[in-house]
Amino acid sequence: MARTIHIQAIALGCALVGAAGCQGNRSELPPVHLIQNMDFQQRFDAQEVNEFFQAVDCANAHNPHQCEGRAARLPVAGTVAVGQLHDDEELYRGRGPDGRLLDRLPAAIKLSTELMARGEERYNIYCQPCHDYTGGGQGVATLRGGGFSVAPKNLNDPQIRAMPLGHFFDVITNGKGTMMPYAAQIPAQDRWAIAVWVRTLQVARTPEEAK
Amino acid sequence: MPAIFPRWTNNIPLAVAVLGPFALAGLVGFVWYYFSPKYTDVGYRPIQPVPFSHKLHAGDMGMDCRYCHNTVERAAVAAVPPAATCMNCHSLVKTDSPRLKLVRDSFETGETIPWVRVHQLPDFAFFDHRPHLAAGVGCSTCHGRIDQMTIVEMAQPLSMGWCLDCHRDPEPNLRPVDQITNMAWDPATDGKAYDAAKDPKRKRDVNPPEHCSGCHR
Numbered sequence: 001m002a003r004t005i006h007i008q009a010i011a012l013g014c015a016l017v018g019a020a021g022c023q024g025n026r027s028e029l030p031p032v033h034l035i036q037n038m039d040f041q042q043r044f045d046a047q048e049v050n051e052f053f054q055a056v057d058c059a060n061a062h063n064p065h066q067c068e069g070r071a072a073r074l075p076v077a078g079t080v081a082v083g084q085l086h087d088d089e090e091l092y093r094g095r096g097p098d099g100r101l102l103d104r105l106p107a108a109i110k111l112s113t114e115l116m117a118r119g120e121e122r123y124n125i126y127c128q129p130c131h132d133y134t135g136g137g138q139g140v141a142t143l144r145g146g147g148f149s150v151a152p153k154n155l156n157d158p159q160i161r162a163m164p165l166g167h168f169f170d171v172i173t174n175g176k177g178t179m180m181p182y183a184a185q186i187p188a189q190d191r192w193a194i195a196v197w198v199r200t201l202q203v204a205r206t207p208e209e210a211k
Numbered sequence: 212m213p214a215i216f217p218r219w220t221n222n223i224p225l226a227v228a229v230l231g232p233f234a235l236a237g238l239v240g241f242v243w244y245y246f247s248p249k250y251t252d253v254g255y256r257p258i259q260p261v262p263f264s265h266k267l268h269a270g271d272m273g274m275d276c277r278y279c280h281n282t283v284e285r286a287a288v289a290a291v292p293p294a295a296t297c298m299n300c301h302s303l304v305k306t307d308s309p310r311l312k313l314v315r316d317s318f319e320t321g322e323t324i325p326w327v328r329v330h331q332l333p334d335f336a337f338f339d340h341r342p343h344l345a346a347g348v349g350c351s352t353c354h355g356r357i358d359q360m361t362i363v364e365m366a367q368p369l370s371m372g373w374c375l376d377c378h379r380d381p382e383p384n385l386r387p388v389d390q391i392t393n394m395a396w397d398p399a400t401d402g403k404a405y406d407a408a409k410d411p412k413r414k415r416d417v418n419p420p421e422h423c424s425g426c427h428r
Contacts, residue, residue: 022225023244024253026364041334046288049323065320116349125275130300140272141300148303180299185281 029153037168091187094166094173101166119197122190126182127198131155135201150178155198156205168195239423248368256364257327269394270358276350276392287339291326294318328352329363336371336426346417347385347407348377351394358394374426378419382407385417 012165044050047070054069063066075081086092089107105111124133130148132139135155140147153160172191175181186194244250268274276283283289292361294317301311317324332338342354350357355366367373377384383398383409390396407417420426 023250026254026256028256028258030257031248031255031365034246034251037333038335039333043334045334047291062395063320065322068323072325125277126281129272129274129278140274141304145304147334148300149306150303167409178303180295182299182301184293185278185296 039046046072046074052145086188093194094169101164101170103164103166105165105192105196109189111196115193116196116200118190119193119195119200121195122186123197123201126186130179134205135198149177153177154204161202161206164200165195168198236237248370248373252368252370253331254364256360256362257329258362259327260325262310265357265363266359266361276357283340284344285341287337289339290341294324329365330369332369338426339428344391345388346381346419347388347391347413348381349384349386349391349393349396351379351396352384352398356394375421378421378425379418381417388412 010160031078052069053071053073054067056063057069058067060174088106088108089095089097090102091108094102094106096102111113128139130139130152131137137152137154139152142152155161169191171179172186172194173181173183173188184193267274268279276289279292280289281292281296294314295313297314298318301308301314305311313324316322317378351370353367356365383402386393386396386398386402387407387410387413390401396402407413
């Protein structure tokens with residue numbers, strides 16, 4: 001009799017633990033949709049793969065790495081979407097009519113406290129990991145995993161401080177040396193805001209007598 | 212002639228009357244518990260082709276979410292970054308790590324890294340990150356403490372009932388818009404001290420839709 005009670009108690013304990021302990025259990029298996037309810041439809045989300053286009057891509061591909069079948073198609077070569085011509089040389093390339101880098105903001109952007117605040121925020125997102133919060137070039141990414149083989153530039157160097165504002169826009173846009181281009185990651189307006197913030201950091205760290 | 216039903220069958224109606232309600236309640240409880248997305252979805256953590264650690268990058272190094280998921284403020288989706296984003300640093304650090312081989316190959320050949328999607332809504336729900344960020348709903352509110360996850364897992368059920376809980380009463384889940392990527396923001400303490408209605412930086416009231424076409428179109 002005592003034994004049955006034991007077994008019953010163990011069974012009850014297992015049931016309770018099973019019921020209470022499994023919620024949020026970690027699993028590598030995809031979630032089970034018990035009632036499908038049209039959860040999966042004939043439409044595609046961003047960055048999903050599309051089998052139809054995969055067949056098309058593989059048939060046209062010159063190298064096997066290009067059979068990806070992205071559901072989101074790349075623009076047809078040689079075409080420009082509305083509003084993406086980017087023909088404002090100053091805003092998108094940082095160059096004036098003489099083809100030289102600007103040492104001022106392009107006409108499309110006005111200097112304001114909002115622009116500087118935006119620049120600070122964006123700098124701290126995209127530049128700070130390598131160049132650190134002050135522009136010193138000792139960001140957290142350079143301090144880990146054995147460090148960078150080529151150290152990021154110290155933005156407060158007198159040489160770099162002497163560069164025109166457009167230089168910083170140009171480097172962010174096209175990269176320089178071992179720094180990769182950030183044009184795809186940061187919109188042009190934000191790149192200018194960051195350039196303004198870089199200049200702000202430089203001015204803030206310039207000794208009085210050098211000003 | 213013996214009786215067709217033995218004597219013990221007289222107990223069946225009594226047993227059904229006594230045990231039936233328990234069985235029914237048990238069935239309801241079983242479906243309520245085990246069919247819920249809290250059970251089926253939370254904790255899903257697929258193995259990714261590259262063992263990228265959010266704990267290292269977003270947690271220990273404190274990188275902002277938007278360094279990689281840079282479309283989140285401008286598009287409906289927080290895009291998985293291209294290999295070029297990884298190579299911004301990994302062309303200079305850990306350049307021969309075997310764990311990063313797939314990233315390097317992808318960068319060179321243009322081949323896609325077959326990342327496994329973790330957070331997936333049903334195809335009839337149209338979610339857009341932009342209004343949520345603009346309203347001051349933080350990343351960690353829905354995605355959990357990503358900065359503490361070596362392997363990313365689903366922290367919230369992302370079910371319709373869960374969405375509506377917040378759409379009906381968003382106030383406890385709001386924070387200043389410059390704190391959206393702050394993983395350490397604690398709704399229990401920081402959230403209590405913050406009143407969205409009194410934030411001068413907010414241009415308009417938060418008014419999340421509760422009608423069907425807010426999310427289903």
